[in-house]
Amino acid sequence: MPAPRRTLTRTRTLTRILALTGFALLASGCKGQWSRLGWPAPVTQEGRNALGVWYGSLVTSAIVGGFVILLILWAVWRFRLRNPDDLPRQVRYNLPIEVLYTVIPMIIVSILFYFTAIRENDTDQLGQKPDLRINVVGFQWSWQFNYLDDGVSVTGRPGEPPQLVVPVGARIRFYEQSTDVIHAWWVIPFLFKRDVIPGRVNEFQVKVDHAGLFQGKCTEYCGVDHDRMLFTVLALPKDQYDARLAQIKQLAQSGADDRYSVYTGPTTPVEPKPGNNQRSHS
Ligand SMILES: [Cu+2]
Known part of the structure:
Protein backbone atom coordinates (compact mmCIF):
# COMPACT_ATOMS: atom_id res chain seq x y z
CA MET A 1 0.00 0.00 0.00
CA PRO A 2 1.45 3.44 -0.94
CA ALA A 3 -0.05 5.42 1.95
CA PRO A 4 2.21 4.20 4.83
CA ARG A 5 5.27 4.65 2.59
CA ARG A 6 4.30 8.27 1.86
CA THR A 7 3.75 8.83 5.56
CA LEU A 8 7.19 7.41 6.30
CA THR A 9 8.84 9.72 3.73
CA ARG A 10 6.99 12.71 5.14
CA THR A 11 8.07 11.83 8.67
CA ARG A 12 11.69 11.52 7.52
CA THR A 13 11.54 14.91 5.74
CA LEU A 14 10.00 16.53 8.80
CA THR A 15 12.65 15.01 11.08
CA ARG A 16 15.40 16.28 8.77
CA ILE A 17 13.93 19.81 8.69
CA LEU A 18 13.66 19.82 12.50
CA ALA A 19 17.21 18.52 12.91
CA LEU A 20 18.60 21.11 10.47
CA THR A 21 16.66 23.94 12.16
CA GLY A 22 17.88 22.80 15.57
CA PHE A 23 21.46 22.62 14.32
CA ALA A 24 21.19 26.09 12.75
CA LEU A 25 19.82 27.54 16.00
CA LEU A 26 22.53 25.89 18.08
CA ALA A 27 25.31 26.87 15.68
CA SER A 28 24.23 30.50 15.61
CA GLY A 29 23.64 30.39 19.37
CA CYS A 30 27.32 29.72 19.97
CA LYS A 31 28.31 33.16 18.82
CA GLY A 32 25.16 35.21 18.57
CA GLN A 33 21.98 36.41 20.10
CA TRP A 34 20.20 33.05 20.01
CA SER A 35 21.91 31.96 23.20
CA ARG A 36 20.53 35.11 24.85
CA LEU A 37 17.15 34.59 23.21
CA GLY A 38 17.36 37.74 21.11
CA TRP A 39 19.20 40.06 23.47
CA PRO A 40 22.55 41.73 22.78
CA ALA A 41 25.56 40.70 24.90
CA LEU A 126 24.18 54.39 42.88
CA GLY A 127 26.70 52.46 44.97
CA GLN A 128 30.12 53.73 45.86
CA LYS A 129 31.62 57.06 44.94
CA PRO A 130 32.10 57.18 41.16
CA ASP A 131 35.49 57.32 39.43
CA LEU A 132 34.08 59.34 36.57
CA ARG A 133 31.05 61.63 36.29
CA ILE A 134 29.40 62.32 32.97
CA ASN A 135 26.56 64.75 32.36
CA VAL A 136 24.45 63.59 29.42
CA VAL A 137 22.40 66.40 27.92
CA GLY A 138 19.71 65.52 25.40
CA PHE A 139 18.44 68.16 23.01
CA GLN A 140 16.52 68.18 19.76
CA TRP A 141 18.24 66.37 18.06
CA SER A 142 21.50 65.17 19.43
CA TRP A 143 23.50 64.76 22.63
CA GLN A 144 26.12 66.58 24.61
CA PHE A 145 28.45 64.74 26.98
CA ASN A 146 30.08 66.86 29.67
CA TYR A 147 33.04 65.36 31.50
CA LEU A 148 32.30 67.01 34.84
CA ASP A 149 35.70 66.30 36.40
CA ASP A 150 37.77 67.02 33.32
CA GLY A 151 36.14 70.19 32.00
CA VAL A 152 35.45 69.10 28.43
CA SER A 153 32.27 68.73 26.38
CA VAL A 154 31.51 66.64 23.34
CA THR A 155 28.56 67.85 21.31
CA GLY A 156 26.85 66.03 18.47
CA ARG A 157 24.62 67.27 15.69
CA PRO A 158 21.70 65.49 14.05
CA GLY A 159 23.28 62.88 11.82
CA GLU A 160 26.74 63.47 13.36
CA PRO A 161 26.69 61.18 16.38
CA PRO A 162 28.91 62.26 19.27
CA GLN A 163 31.20 59.72 20.89
CA LEU A 164 31.58 59.25 24.61
CA VAL A 165 34.88 57.69 25.65
CA VAL A 166 34.93 55.86 28.99
CA PRO A 167 37.49 53.71 30.82
CA VAL A 168 36.88 50.00 31.34
CA GLY A 169 36.42 48.98 34.98
CA ALA A 170 35.65 52.45 36.33
CA ARG A 171 32.48 53.34 38.21
CA ILE A 172 30.73 55.84 35.94
CA ARG A 173 27.95 58.04 37.24
CA PHE A 174 25.65 59.48 34.60
CA TYR A 175 23.60 62.61 35.22
CA GLU A 176 20.95 63.05 32.56
CA GLN A 177 19.34 66.33 31.63
CA SER A 178 17.21 67.63 28.79
CA THR A 179 16.93 71.15 27.48
CA ASP A 180 13.64 70.72 25.65
CA VAL A 181 11.49 67.58 25.55
CA ILE A 182 11.69 64.07 26.99
CA HIS A 183 14.38 61.90 25.43
CA ALA A 184 15.70 58.54 26.59
CA TRP A 185 19.31 57.49 26.71
CA TRP A 186 20.01 53.93 25.68
CA VAL A 187 23.39 52.30 25.21
CA ILE A 188 22.33 49.04 23.60
CA PRO A 189 24.74 46.59 25.36
CA PHE A 190 24.05 48.20 28.77
CA LEU A 191 20.60 46.57 28.32
CA PHE A 192 19.27 49.61 30.11
CA LYS A 193 17.64 52.88 29.16
CA ARG A 194 16.55 55.84 31.20
CA ASP A 195 14.38 58.83 30.35
CA VAL A 196 16.01 62.23 30.04
CA ILE A 197 13.44 64.67 31.38
CA PRO A 198 13.45 68.49 31.25
CA GLY A 199 13.59 70.04 34.72
CA ARG A 200 15.09 66.93 36.33
CA VAL A 201 18.45 65.29 36.83
CA ASN A 202 18.20 61.52 36.43
CA GLU A 203 21.14 59.55 37.74
CA PHE A 204 22.46 56.04 37.33
CA GLN A 205 25.77 54.35 37.74
CA VAL A 206 27.41 51.50 35.85
CA LYS A 207 30.77 49.85 35.45
CA VAL A 208 31.65 48.81 31.92
CA ASP A 209 33.66 45.60 32.03
CA HIS A 210 34.40 45.07 28.34
CA ALA A 211 36.33 47.27 25.95
CA GLY A 212 34.46 47.98 22.75
CA LEU A 213 32.48 50.37 20.64
CA PHE A 214 28.82 50.40 21.63
CA GLN A 215 25.91 51.90 19.72
CA GLY A 216 23.38 54.11 21.45
CA LYS A 217 20.24 55.98 20.55
CA CYS A 218 17.33 58.02 21.83
CA THR A 219 14.39 55.76 22.57
CA GLU A 220 11.70 58.32 23.32
CA TYR A 221 10.01 59.76 20.27
CA CYS A 222 11.01 63.40 20.63
CA GLY A 223 10.30 65.08 17.32
CA VAL A 224 10.92 64.97 13.61
CA ASP A 225 14.65 64.14 13.81
CA HIS A 226 14.35 61.69 16.70
CA ASP A 227 15.89 58.93 14.59
CA ARG A 228 19.06 60.98 14.13
CA MET A 229 19.77 61.12 17.89
CA LEU A 230 22.46 58.47 17.66
CA PHE A 231 25.72 58.25 19.57
CA THR A 232 28.48 55.80 20.38
CA VAL A 233 30.25 54.84 23.60
CA LEU A 234 33.86 53.77 23.23
CA ALA A 235 35.14 51.83 26.25
CA LEU A 236 38.94 51.72 26.40
CA PRO A 237 41.47 50.26 28.83
CA LYS A 238 42.52 52.91 31.37
CA ASP A 239 45.85 53.89 29.73
CA GLN A 240 44.29 54.26 26.27
CA TYR A 241 41.41 56.19 27.81
CA ASP A 242 43.81 58.63 29.49
CA ALA A 243 45.61 59.20 26.21
CA ARG A 244 42.33 59.74 24.33
CA LEU A 245 41.01 62.14 26.99
CA ALA A 246 44.22 64.19 26.82
CA GLN A 247 43.72 64.40 23.06
CA ILE A 248 40.07 65.50 23.52
CA LYS A 249 41.14 68.17 26.06
CA GLN A 250 43.69 69.46 23.63
CA LEU A 251 41.12 69.62 20.81
CA ALA A 252 38.69 71.43 23.14
CA GLN A 253 41.26 74.01 24.17
CA SER A 254 42.62 74.66 20.71
CA GLY A 255 39.18 74.86 19.10
CA ALA A 256 40.50 72.77 16.20
CA ASP A 257 37.42 70.54 16.17
CA ASP A 258 34.05 72.12 16.94
CA ARG A 259 32.66 68.89 18.38
CA TYR A 260 34.86 69.43 21.42
CA SER A 261 34.68 72.45 23.72
CA VAL A 262 35.76 73.50 27.19
CA TYR A 263 33.06 72.77 29.77
CA THR A 264 32.40 75.64 32.17
CA GLY A 265 29.04 74.57 33.60
CA PRO A 266 28.33 73.40 37.16
CA THR A 267 30.49 70.51 38.34
CA THR A 268 27.41 68.86 39.79
CA PRO A 269 24.28 69.15 37.67
CA VAL A 270 21.49 70.89 39.49
CA GLU A 271 17.79 70.66 38.84
CA PRO A 272 16.56 73.93 37.34
CA LYS A 273 13.92 75.82 39.30
CA PRO A 274 10.34 75.08 38.23
CA GLY A 275 9.22 77.28 35.34
CA ASN A 276 12.77 78.06 34.34
CA ASN A 277 13.88 74.77 32.94
CA GLN A 278 13.52 75.27 29.20
CA ARG A 279 16.13 76.05 26.62
CA SER A 280 19.11 76.29 28.93
CA HIS A 281 21.10 74.62 26.18
CA SER A 282 22.32 76.92 23.46
CU1 LIG B 1 15.29 62.24 21.58
Whole structure:
Protein backbone atom coordinates (compact mmCIF):
# COMPACT_ATOMS: atom_id res chain seq x y z
CA MET A 1 0.00 0.00 0.00
CA PRO A 2 1.45 3.44 -0.94
CA ALA A 3 -0.05 5.42 1.95
CA PRO A 4 2.21 4.20 4.83
CA ARG A 5 5.27 4.65 2.59
CA ARG A 6 4.30 8.27 1.86
CA THR A 7 3.75 8.83 5.56
CA LEU A 8 7.19 7.41 6.30
CA THR A 9 8.84 9.72 3.73
CA ARG A 10 6.99 12.71 5.14
CA THR A 11 8.07 11.83 8.67
CA ARG A 12 11.69 11.52 7.52
CA THR A 13 11.54 14.91 5.74
CA LEU A 14 10.00 16.53 8.80
CA THR A 15 12.65 15.01 11.08
CA ARG A 16 15.40 16.28 8.77
CA ILE A 17 13.93 19.81 8.69
CA LEU A 18 13.66 19.82 12.50
CA ALA A 19 17.21 18.52 12.91
CA LEU A 20 18.60 21.11 10.47
CA THR A 21 16.66 23.94 12.16
CA GLY A 22 17.88 22.80 15.57
CA PHE A 23 21.46 22.62 14.32
CA ALA A 24 21.19 26.09 12.75
CA LEU A 25 19.82 27.54 16.00
CA LEU A 26 22.53 25.89 18.08
CA ALA A 27 25.31 26.87 15.68
CA SER A 28 24.23 30.50 15.61
CA GLY A 29 23.64 30.39 19.37
CA CYS A 30 27.32 29.72 19.97
CA LYS A 31 28.31 33.16 18.82
CA GLY A 32 25.16 35.21 18.57
CA GLN A 33 21.98 36.41 20.10
CA TRP A 34 20.20 33.05 20.01
CA SER A 35 21.91 31.96 23.20
CA ARG A 36 20.53 35.11 24.85
CA LEU A 37 17.15 34.59 23.21
CA GLY A 38 17.36 37.74 21.11
CA TRP A 39 19.20 40.06 23.47
CA PRO A 40 22.55 41.73 22.78
CA ALA A 41 25.56 40.70 24.90
CA PRO A 42 25.65 42.80 28.10
CA VAL A 43 28.81 44.72 28.99
CA THR A 44 27.88 45.70 32.56
CA GLN A 45 26.79 43.83 35.71
CA GLU A 46 23.49 45.73 35.56
CA GLY A 47 23.02 44.44 32.00
CA ARG A 48 23.63 40.86 33.15
CA ASN A 49 21.02 41.36 35.90
CA ALA A 50 18.49 42.52 33.30
CA LEU A 51 19.36 39.52 31.13
CA GLY A 52 18.66 37.25 34.12
CA VAL A 53 15.16 38.70 34.46
CA TRP A 54 14.65 38.19 30.73
CA TYR A 55 15.70 34.51 30.94
CA GLY A 56 13.51 33.93 34.00
CA SER A 57 10.44 35.53 32.39
CA LEU A 58 10.96 33.67 29.15
CA VAL A 59 11.42 30.27 30.82
CA THR A 60 8.30 30.90 32.93
CA SER A 61 6.32 31.87 29.80
CA ALA A 62 7.59 28.76 27.98
CA ILE A 63 6.50 26.48 30.87
CA VAL A 64 3.08 28.15 31.14
CA GLY A 65 2.66 28.15 27.34
CA GLY A 66 3.71 24.50 27.03
CA PHE A 67 1.36 23.46 29.84
CA VAL A 68 -1.60 25.32 28.26
CA ILE A 69 -0.90 23.82 24.82
CA LEU A 70 -0.76 20.32 26.36
CA LEU A 71 -4.05 20.93 28.18
CA ILE A 72 -5.69 22.11 24.94
CA LEU A 73 -4.42 19.06 23.02
CA TRP A 74 -5.51 16.74 25.82
CA ALA A 75 -9.02 18.31 25.89
CA VAL A 76 -9.31 18.12 22.08
CA TRP A 77 -8.38 14.44 22.14
CA ARG A 78 -10.22 13.42 25.29
CA PHE A 79 -13.52 15.10 24.41
CA ARG A 80 -13.48 14.53 20.66
CA LEU A 81 -16.78 13.73 19.00
CA ARG A 82 -16.98 9.95 18.75
CA ASN A 83 -20.54 9.74 17.60
CA PRO A 84 -22.71 12.55 16.07
CA ASP A 85 -25.46 11.94 18.68
CA ASP A 86 -23.06 11.74 21.57
CA LEU A 87 -23.10 15.22 23.07
CA PRO A 88 -20.63 15.43 26.00
CA ARG A 89 -22.02 16.20 29.42
CA GLN A 90 -22.51 19.97 29.64
CA VAL A 91 -21.00 21.42 32.82
CA ARG A 92 -20.39 24.91 34.15
CA TYR A 93 -19.04 26.58 37.28
CA ASN A 94 -16.42 24.31 38.71
CA LEU A 95 -15.47 26.38 41.74
CA PRO A 96 -12.18 24.65 42.68
CA ILE A 97 -10.90 24.99 39.09
CA GLU A 98 -11.94 28.64 38.89
CA VAL A 99 -10.19 29.42 42.18
CA LEU A 100 -7.12 27.54 40.93
CA TYR A 101 -6.85 29.44 37.66
CA THR A 102 -7.19 32.74 39.48
CA VAL A 103 -4.71 31.94 42.24
CA ILE A 104 -1.97 30.29 40.14
CA PRO A 105 -1.51 33.24 37.71
CA MET A 106 -1.45 35.61 40.70
CA ILE A 107 1.35 33.56 42.27
CA ILE A 108 3.30 33.50 38.97
CA VAL A 109 2.88 37.27 38.47
CA SER A 110 3.93 37.94 42.09
CA ILE A 111 7.11 35.88 41.68
CA LEU A 112 7.98 37.64 38.39
CA PHE A 113 7.24 40.99 40.02
CA TYR A 114 9.44 40.14 43.00
CA PHE A 115 12.50 39.33 40.87
CA THR A 116 11.91 42.32 38.58
CA ALA A 117 11.66 44.70 41.57
CA ILE A 118 14.84 43.25 43.18
CA ARG A 119 16.84 43.64 39.97
CA GLU A 120 15.43 47.10 39.37
CA ASN A 121 16.45 48.15 42.88
CA ASP A 122 19.97 46.81 42.29
CA THR A 123 20.21 48.77 39.05
CA ASP A 124 18.96 51.95 40.74
CA GLN A 125 21.59 51.73 43.50
CA LEU A 126 24.18 54.39 42.88
CA GLY A 127 26.70 52.46 44.97
CA GLN A 128 30.12 53.73 45.86
CA LYS A 129 31.62 57.06 44.94
CA PRO A 130 32.10 57.18 41.16
CA ASP A 131 35.49 57.32 39.43
CA LEU A 132 34.08 59.34 36.57
CA ARG A 133 31.05 61.63 36.29
CA ILE A 134 29.40 62.32 32.97
CA ASN A 135 26.56 64.75 32.36
CA VAL A 136 24.45 63.59 29.42
CA VAL A 137 22.40 66.40 27.92
CA GLY A 138 19.71 65.52 25.40
CA PHE A 139 18.44 68.16 23.01
CA GLN A 140 16.52 68.18 19.76
CA TRP A 141 18.24 66.37 18.06
CA SER A 142 21.50 65.17 19.43
CA TRP A 143 23.50 64.76 22.63
CA GLN A 144 26.12 66.58 24.61
CA PHE A 145 28.45 64.74 26.98
CA ASN A 146 30.08 66.86 29.67
CA TYR A 147 33.04 65.36 31.50
CA LEU A 148 32.30 67.01 34.84
CA ASP A 149 35.70 66.30 36.40
CA ASP A 150 37.77 67.02 33.32
CA GLY A 151 36.14 70.19 32.00
CA VAL A 152 35.45 69.10 28.43
CA SER A 153 32.27 68.73 26.38
CA VAL A 154 31.51 66.64 23.34
CA THR A 155 28.56 67.85 21.31
CA GLY A 156 26.85 66.03 18.47
CA ARG A 157 24.62 67.27 15.69
CA PRO A 158 21.70 65.49 14.05
CA GLY A 159 23.28 62.88 11.82
CA GLU A 160 26.74 63.47 13.36
CA PRO A 161 26.69 61.18 16.38
CA PRO A 162 28.91 62.26 19.27
CA GLN A 163 31.20 59.72 20.89
CA LEU A 164 31.58 59.25 24.61
CA VAL A 165 34.88 57.69 25.65
CA VAL A 166 34.93 55.86 28.99
CA PRO A 167 37.49 53.71 30.82
CA VAL A 168 36.88 50.00 31.34
CA GLY A 169 36.42 48.98 34.98
CA ALA A 170 35.65 52.45 36.33
CA ARG A 171 32.48 53.34 38.21
CA ILE A 172 30.73 55.84 35.94
CA ARG A 173 27.95 58.04 37.24
CA PHE A 174 25.65 59.48 34.60
CA TYR A 175 23.60 62.61 35.22
CA GLU A 176 20.95 63.05 32.56
CA GLN A 177 19.34 66.33 31.63
CA SER A 178 17.21 67.63 28.79
CA THR A 179 16.93 71.15 27.48
CA ASP A 180 13.64 70.72 25.65
CA VAL A 181 11.49 67.58 25.55
CA ILE A 182 11.69 64.07 26.99
CA HIS A 183 14.38 61.90 25.43
CA ALA A 184 15.70 58.54 26.59
CA TRP A 185 19.31 57.49 26.71
CA TRP A 186 20.01 53.93 25.68
CA VAL A 187 23.39 52.30 25.21
CA ILE A 188 22.33 49.04 23.60
CA PRO A 189 24.74 46.59 25.36
CA PHE A 190 24.05 48.20 28.77
CA LEU A 191 20.60 46.57 28.32
CA PHE A 192 19.27 49.61 30.11
CA LYS A 193 17.64 52.88 29.16
CA ARG A 194 16.55 55.84 31.20
CA ASP A 195 14.38 58.83 30.35
CA VAL A 196 16.01 62.23 30.04
CA ILE A 197 13.44 64.67 31.38
CA PRO A 198 13.45 68.49 31.25
CA GLY A 199 13.59 70.04 34.72
CA ARG A 200 15.09 66.93 36.33
CA VAL A 201 18.45 65.29 36.83
CA ASN A 202 18.20 61.52 36.43
CA GLU A 203 21.14 59.55 37.74
CA PHE A 204 22.46 56.04 37.33
CA GLN A 205 25.77 54.35 37.74
CA VAL A 206 27.41 51.50 35.85
CA LYS A 207 30.77 49.85 35.45
CA VAL A 208 31.65 48.81 31.92
CA ASP A 209 33.66 45.60 32.03
CA HIS A 210 34.40 45.07 28.34
CA ALA A 211 36.33 47.27 25.95
CA GLY A 212 34.46 47.98 22.75
CA LEU A 213 32.48 50.37 20.64
CA PHE A 214 28.82 50.40 21.63
CA GLN A 215 25.91 51.90 19.72
CA GLY A 216 23.38 54.11 21.45
CA LYS A 217 20.24 55.98 20.55
CA CYS A 218 17.33 58.02 21.83
CA THR A 219 14.39 55.76 22.57
CA GLU A 220 11.70 58.32 23.32
CA TYR A 221 10.01 59.76 20.27
CA CYS A 222 11.01 63.40 20.63
CA GLY A 223 10.30 65.08 17.32
CA VAL A 224 10.92 64.97 13.61
CA ASP A 225 14.65 64.14 13.81
CA HIS A 226 14.35 61.69 16.70
CA ASP A 227 15.89 58.93 14.59
CA ARG A 228 19.06 60.98 14.13
CA MET A 229 19.77 61.12 17.89
CA LEU A 230 22.46 58.47 17.66
CA PHE A 231 25.72 58.25 19.57
CA THR A 232 28.48 55.80 20.38
CA VAL A 233 30.25 54.84 23.60
CA LEU A 234 33.86 53.77 23.23
CA ALA A 235 35.14 51.83 26.25
CA LEU A 236 38.94 51.72 26.40
CA PRO A 237 41.47 50.26 28.83
CA LYS A 238 42.52 52.91 31.37
CA ASP A 239 45.85 53.89 29.73
CA GLN A 240 44.29 54.26 26.27
CA TYR A 241 41.41 56.19 27.81
CA ASP A 242 43.81 58.63 29.49
CA ALA A 243 45.61 59.20 26.21
CA ARG A 244 42.33 59.74 24.33
CA LEU A 245 41.01 62.14 26.99
CA ALA A 246 44.22 64.19 26.82
CA GLN A 247 43.72 64.40 23.06
CA ILE A 248 40.07 65.50 23.52
CA LYS A 249 41.14 68.17 26.06
CA GLN A 250 43.69 69.46 23.63
CA LEU A 251 41.12 69.62 20.81
CA ALA A 252 38.69 71.43 23.14
CA GLN A 253 41.26 74.01 24.17
CA SER A 254 42.62 74.66 20.71
CA GLY A 255 39.18 74.86 19.10
CA ALA A 256 40.50 72.77 16.20
CA ASP A 257 37.42 70.54 16.17
CA ASP A 258 34.05 72.12 16.94
CA ARG A 259 32.66 68.89 18.38
CA TYR A 260 34.86 69.43 21.42
CA SER A 261 34.68 72.45 23.72
CA VAL A 262 35.76 73.50 27.19
CA TYR A 263 33.06 72.77 29.77
CA THR A 264 32.40 75.64 32.17
CA GLY A 265 29.04 74.57 33.60
CA PRO A 266 28.33 73.40 37.16
CA THR A 267 30.49 70.51 38.34
CA THR A 268 27.41 68.86 39.79
CA PRO A 269 24.28 69.15 37.67
CA VAL A 270 21.49 70.89 39.49
CA GLU A 271 17.79 70.66 38.84
CA PRO A 272 16.56 73.93 37.34
CA LYS A 273 13.92 75.82 39.30
CA PRO A 274 10.34 75.08 38.23
CA GLY A 275 9.22 77.28 35.34
CA ASN A 276 12.77 78.06 34.34
CA ASN A 277 13.88 74.77 32.94
CA GLN A 278 13.52 75.27 29.20
CA ARG A 279 16.13 76.05 26.62
CA SER A 280 19.11 76.29 28.93
CA HIS A 281 21.10 74.62 26.18
CA SER A 282 22.32 76.92 23.46
CU1 LIG B 1 15.29 62.24 21.58
